[in-house]
Amino acid sequence: xxxxxxxxxxxxxxxxxxxxxxxxxxxxxxxxxxxxxxxxxxxxxxxxxxxxxxxxxxxxxxxxxxxxxxxxxxxxxxxxxxxxxxxxxxxxxxxxxxxxxxxxxxxxxxxxxxxxxxxxxxxxxxxxxxxxxxxxxxxxxxxxxxxxxxxxxxxxxxxxxxxxxxxxxxxxxxxxxxxxxxxxxxxxxxxxxxxxxxxxxxxxxxxxxxxxxxxxxxxxxxxxxxxxxxxxxxxxxxxxxxxxxxxxxx
Amino acid sequence: xxxxxxxxxxxxxxxxxxxxxxxxxxxxxxxxxxxxxxxxxxxxxxxxxxxxxxxxxxxxxxxxxxxxxxxxxxxxxxxxxxxxxxxxxxxxxxxxxxxxxxxxxxxxxxxxxxxxxxxxxxxxxxxxxxxxxxxxxxxxxxxxxxxxxxxxxx
Ligand code: FES
Numbered sequence: 001x002x003x004x005x006x007x008x009x010x011x012x013x014x015x016x017x018x019x020x021x022x023x024x025x026x027x028x029x030x031x032x033x034x035x036x037x038x039x040x041x042x043x044x045x046x047x048x049x050x051x052x053x054x055x056x057x058x059x060x061x062x063x064x065x066x067x068x069x070x071x072x073x074x075x076x077x078x079x080x081x082x083x084x085x086x087x088x089x090x091x092x093x094x095x096x097x098x099x100x101x102x103x104x105x106x107x108x109x110x111x112x113x114x115x116x117x118x119x120x121x122x123x124x125x126x127x128x129x130x131x132x133x134x135x136x137x138x139x140x141x142x143x144x145x146x147x148x149x150x151x152x153x154x155x156x157x158x159x160x161x162x163x164x165x166x167x168x169x170x171x172x173x174x175x176x177x178x179x180x181x182x183x184x185x186x187x188x189x190x191x192x193x194x195x196x197x198x199x200x201x202x203x204x205x206x207x208x209x210x211x212x213x214x215x216x217x218x219x220x221x222x223x224x225x226x227x228x229x230x231x232x233x234x235x236x237x238x239x240x241x242x243x244x245x246x247x248x249x250x
Numbered sequence: 251x252x253x254x255x256x257x258x259x260x261x262x263x264x265x266x267x268x269x270x271x272x273x274x275x276x277x278x279x280x281x282x283x284x285x286x287x288x289x290x291x292x293x294x295x296x297x298x299x300x301x302x303x304x305x306x307x308x309x310x311x312x313x314x315x316x317x318x319x320x321x322x323x324x325x326x327x328x329x330x331x332x333x334x335x336x337x338x339x340x341x342x343x344x345x346x347x348x349x350x351x352x353x354x355x356x357x358x359x360x361x362x363x364x365x366x367x368x369x370x371x372x373x374x375x376x377x378x379x380x381x382x383x384x385x386x387x388x389x390x391x392x393x394x395x396x397x398x399x400x401x402x403x404x
Contacts, residue, residue, distance in 0.1 A: 059287060073401050081403065084287045 025213075030227035031234045032219050039109055040217075044238035045102040045245055046134075047205065049095050053137075056092040057194065064144070066190035068183045071146035096138055098245050103131050115218040123211045126204055133201045140193040146186060154189070155181050290403075297383070297394040302334060305389045311366060313348045318395065323382065324348055324355070325391065326366050334393040335368050336380040346379075355379065 008015070034040055063082055065074040078085035107127065110116055116124035143154035158181065161171040177184025219225075228234070300318065308314050308327040315322050315337070322337035322345065335355070339346050344359035354371070355364040362373035369378050383394040 059284060062288060070401075077401055077403055082287060083291060084283050087283065088287055 027229065027231040029213075029230035029234075030216075031230055032217055032223070033226045033228065034220060034223035035217065035234060036237070038237070038241050040113075041234070041238050041241045042102055042106040042109055045242045046099050046106065048238070048242045049099045049102065049245070050201070050205070053092060053095050053099065054198065056088050056095065057198075059088050060092055061194060066144065066186050068146065068186060071144060071186060075145050096141060099134055100138065102242075102245050103134060107131065113218070113220050115220075117218075120211075120215055120218060123208060123215070126208050126211070130201065130204050130208060133197060133204065137193065137197055137201070140189040140197070143186070143189045144193060151181065154185060158185070296397040298397055300393050300395060301390060302384075302393045303332070303391040305386070305391065308332075311353060312350070313366065315348060321345065323393070325393070328367065332384050332386065332391045333368070334382040334384050335364075336382065338380070339375060340370075340377050340379060341373070341375040 060078065063074055063078045063085065065071060075089070078089050080086070110124065110127070139153075139157055143150050143157075158172055158175045161175060162168045164171060173179065175185070175188065176182070177188050300316075302316055302323075302325045303314060308325060310327050310329060313324045313326045315324055317323075324335045324337060326333045326335065337345055339357040339359065339362055341357065341360060341362050344357050346355045346357045346362070346364065348354075349356050353366055355366075355368075357363070357373065357375070360374050362375040363371050364375070364379050365371050367378075368381065370376075385392050385394070
């Protein structure tokens with residue numbers, strides 16, 4: 001019996017239908033004509049960078065040790081001793097900056113083309129949440145290298161939470177795991193960075209894309225009406241735009 | 251007409267072949283780099299070689315102190331061979347000294363005593379003195395010290 005039949009018997013769904021549905025979702029998605037301009041293609045860039053961050057981030061946890069004595073030392077070890085460690089860490093480090101920059105580009109585009117207007121307000125709000133999540137990623141990730149700069153950035157950053165009325169002090173103690181920045185803070189930030197934030201951001205990204213697909217991309221005036229398929233034109237376009245962002249960064 | 255269609259399709263074919271080829275190369279390279287990253291290379295332990303004495307320089311049963319960095323090591327001439335002992339007491343890490351008249355090592359911290367073969371003969375030390383690898387080449391005696399690696403990633 002062939003593998004295909006074996007699988008079909010144990011997972012009985014209509015495979016032709018399954019392929020057709022996926023084709024419609026991923027390959028034949030209708031893209032409006034104005035998306036041929038790169039300025040309208042910046043939304044997929046942070047998404048691709050996010051997947052890159054996930055891959056390189058997982059790889060980094062293979063060597064990173066979140067303890068005050070070892071954090072800086074293990075980052076040094078990754079950068080200097082581990083084969084291609086500098087490359088993985090560099091991708092993760094610069095990818096994070098690129099994510100912020102491309103998110104700002106994307107938000108600028110949405111803002112100035114009024115793409116946030118009814119019925120897409122909810123998606124704008126989710127987008128802002130995604131931006132805040134990315135900032136949280138950057139903040140917690142920055143503190144993990146545990147050098148002087150990041151230690152004091154953590155101290156100052158968590159201090160700001162103290163100014164929040166009523167819950168400020170509580171938030172500070174929660175983030176630092178005590179009154180001071182200690183080993184507790186480091187392990188907390190590590191857990192938040194690799195355990196808490198990734199599922200959250202993936203969830204919000206999924207909702208963001210689902211809402212986008214339900215309403216379709218907003219179409220500004222002044223462009224020829226019409227659509228083309230996601231693959232190949234748009235597919236390659238977003239890859240090129242994504243590759244362009246780090247190229248600018250480096 | 252027919253020819254044109256054929257040309258078109260061949261061009262398309264070559265184009266997608268190129269694209270797919272490039273994608274495959276990229277993915278394979280990426281996977282290879284990730285594997286390189288995940289599997290640390292086998293490292294030969296590296297030793298540093300020090301000249302510690304000449305034959306005949308140290309009388310049988312006597313020891314000579316040599317400083318490597320801040321810590322002393324002792325080269326002892328036993329009947330058959332040379333031995334090099336670390337000068338750090340195996341109890342709590344004080345620096346031992348060679349007592350020439352008694353032919354033994356003495357640790358002043360808690361009165362640990364080692365004989366000239368490094369064995370504990372008195373006091374609290376739990377194990378004999380640490381030794382270094384020694385090799386004789388012609389008239390010269392060398393010791394080998396393992397190169398230090400930073401951190402716990404030997
Ligand atoms: S340290 Fe040498 S005997 Fe205690």
